[in-house]
Amino acid sequence: MKKPETPERIARANRQRLAAHDATEAMAKVEKDAVAVRQNMERLRALRLQKEAEEPAQAIAKAPAKRKKRFSKT
Numbered sequence: 001m002k003k004p005e006t007p008e009r010i011a012r013a014n015r016q017r018l019a020a021h022d023a024t025e026a027m028a029k030v031e032k033d034a035v036a037v038r039q040n041m042e043r044l045r046a047l048r049l050q051k052e053a054e055e056p057a058q059a060i061a062k063a064p065a066k067r068k069k070r071f072s073k074t
Helices: 007-061
Strands: none
Touching: none
């Protein structure tokens, strides 16, 4: 036997429907943001690896100059 539809029950059902809809939208936004973060991390990782690959070649080309010894005045 179905209970009669009262204004309170209708309002409660409507709130539950809206909450479910908002939750679905929120989860979609969270997933979209997570994808964006992963793409940015991948881009930054590629830039870092490229920079690290270029650094040894630059280090060989620019060998540090030897410092002259300083004598103390004692």
